[in-house]
Amino acid sequence: MNVQIKLSLYLIMVLMIAGGCKKALDLNPITEYSNANFWKETTQATAALNGAYTLLQAAMAPEGVFYGEARADNVAQNPISLNTETLNLLTNNLNSSLRITSWSQFYAVVNQTNLIIKNVKLMKDQGLYFNKTTDYNQVMGQAFALRALCYFYMTRIWGELPLVTEPLKDATDNFYVGRSDTALVYQRIEADLDTASTLLPGSFTPSQTTKALLTLGAVNALYTDLYMWRHQYDKALAASQRVISNVSNYTLTSLSDATTLENTSYAKQFTTGFSSESIFEIDYNFAERGTRSLYIQVYGDVGFQPAFQISEQLMSKFSPSDKRASIIYDDKRNILKFFEKTGFQRSTMDDKNIIMYRLSDILLLRAEALNKKSLVPDAIAIVNQMRVRAGVAALLPADYAGLNESEIEDIILNERARELCFEGKRWFDLVRTGKAISVMEPFNNNSLNDPDNYVWPIYINEIRINPLLKQNSYYQ
Numbered sequence: 194m195n196v197q198i199k200l201s202l203y204l205i206m207v208l209m210i211a212g213g214c215k216k217a218l219d220l221n222p223i224t225e226y227s228n229a230n231f232w233k234e235t236t237q238a239t240a241a242l243n244g245a246y247t248l249l250q251a252a253m254a255p256e257g258v259f260y261g262e263a264r265a266d267n268v269a270q271n272p273i274s275l276n277t278e279t280l281n282l283l284t285n286n287l288n289s290s291l292r293i294t295s296w297s298q299f300y301a302v303v304n305q306t307n308l309i310i311k312n313v314k315l316m317k318d319q320g321l322y323f324n325k326t327t328d329y330n331q332v333m334g335q336a337f338a339l340r341a342l343c344y345f346y347m348t349r350i351w352g353e354l355p356l357v358t359e360p361l362k363d364a365t366d367n368f369y370v371g372r373s374d375t376a377l378v379y380q381r382i383e384a385d386l387d388t389a390s391t392l393l394p395g396s397f398t399p400s401q402t403t404k405a406l407l408t409l410g411a412v413n414a415l416y417t418d419l420y421m422w423r424h425q426y427d428k429a430l431a432a433s434q435r436v437i438s439n440v441s442n443y444t445l446t447s448l449s450d451a452t453t454l455e456n457t458s459y460a461k462q463f464t465t466g467f468s469s470e471s472i473f474e475i476d477y478n479f480a481e482r483g484t485r486s487l488y489i490q491v492y493g494d495v496g497f498q499p500a501f502q503i504s505e506q507l508m509s510k511f512s513p514s515d516k517r518a519s520i521i522y523d524d525k526r527n528i529l530k531f532f533e534k535t536g537f538q539r540s541t542m543d544d545k546n547i548i549m550y551r552l553s554d555i556l557l558l559r560a561e562a563l564n565k566k567s568l569v570p571d572a573i574a575i576v577n578q579m580r581v582r583a584g585v586a587a588l589l590p591a592d593y594a595g596l597n598e599s600e601i602e603d604i605i606l607n608e609r610a611r612e613l614c615f616e617g618k619r620w621f622d623l624v625r626t627g628k629a630i631s632v633m634e635p636f637n638n639n640s641l642n643d644p645d646n647y648v649w650p651i652y653i654n655e656i657r658i659n660p661l662l663k664q665n666s667y668y669q
Contacts, residue, residue: 233321238309238316238332244305245305245335254486258488265620267506269505269526279500285633299346302340304357304361306343311359334388335389335393338412341382341389342407344378349624351665371663386419390413403442404472411550418558421561424565429558429562433555436472436555464545470551471548472552472555475549486546502527502528507611521615564598565598572605576588576608580608624647629647645667
């Protein structure tokens with residue numbers, strides 16, 4: 194499918210949410226349907242929303258790893274891997290023929306949300322949501338938030354984007370649009386978040402669903418990320434405060450609440466999912482729904498050929514007392530963060546959830562903002578929360594006295610590297626702080642030496658078909 198020019202895919206839907214199973218979203222098989230026969234019942238709108246989440250699963254599995262980790266210094270190429278595409282990413286030698294440079298799966302989600310926003314409004318006007326205001330708000334709020342999430346991801350990856358806010362109906366629709374300036378993209382993202390924040394609740398029932406669907410807390414996490422990306426630190430502090438104040442839904446997990454590290458709530462947030470720390474994660478379940486995050490193929494596929502292993506650079510950042518290290522990797526440099534350390538069964542470990550936001554992420558983004566506002570002790574206090582939880586000594590004032598803003602930022606970024614490694618954050622951290630070139634220079638033979646290379650190329654097929662699209666300057 195190419196959303197920019199022609200939708201060669203029937204609109205996909207998932208029929209209903211079932212209940213009572215291991216994962217929060219139990220989706221029935223995807224079916225094709227005719228748009229003219231849809232949008233007649235509120236349950237169909239709910240099914241359409243489920244379909245949007247299913248499309249997001251496809252967009253992020255495992256592309257989220259490639260977008261957020263593969264170009265940065267937390268990972269290294271597994272020497273036995275046969276994946277040549279990941280080598281292009283690791284060496285920052287991207288080109289427009291790489292499949293990973295296609296944005297079509299994100300635009301599939303955008304089109305689905307556009308369908309929901311347009312048609313659910315019509316359904317309300319027709320009285321189909323009479324006495325169902327809560328249902329209407331939840332469907333619309335999630336649609337706006339999903340669209341914002343996709344545009345935020347895409348603009349960080351490709352820069353200027355075609356802004357598409359009207360749905361394509363079927364395979365006969367031809368739709369050509371050029372790219373909009375990033376300022377307009379940011380305006381759209383923020384407007385969608387503003388709308389979602391007025392509609393979404395702080396939690397859903399059952400509580401597990403709160404972590405698998407976009408809530409007000411997830412919107413505030415996304416606000417925080419957006420404002421940090423745009424260097425709007427006061428707004429980021431306000432948004433992050435709304436997250437961390439929500440202690441009924443979000444609390445830090447522990448590394449000392451079980452007899453073995455593997456069984457701590459900290460470790461299980463990656464292997465089991467839906468922890469107290471989770472804000473929003475993409476819910477996969479192969480056995481029950483056939484959905485897979487494919488993490489096993491890029492990480493931790495012990496004895497096979499995973500794409501990545503932990504880099505020596507990242508290993509050197511862990512002190513001997515850091516309890517997180519043995520949870521995250523082994524002495525053979527296998528990445529095991531998302532997989533059970535005993536009873537490893539490859540066939541049952543290909544559907545680990547993708548954690549989009551958790552409390553530690555927002556806290557450390559907040560630390561960056563505090564540092565930018567010259568509130569260094571407050572910023573270091575957050576870093577120390579992470580360190581002490583991991584069994585590492587807290588930093589004392591003497592440890593950071595006399596350091597400038599950039600050096601304090603390095604302390605925070607190093608903590609983010611330890612705490613959030615392999616969760617799709619590191620590349621965006623380096624780009625956001627303007628440190629991608631200086632950090633990556635020793636690893637890629639100076640192939641990353643131009644900020645224009647921060648963005649990705651647009652997939653060659655998109656360029657060929659849509660005459661209004663222009664390739665990013667670095668790749669022309």
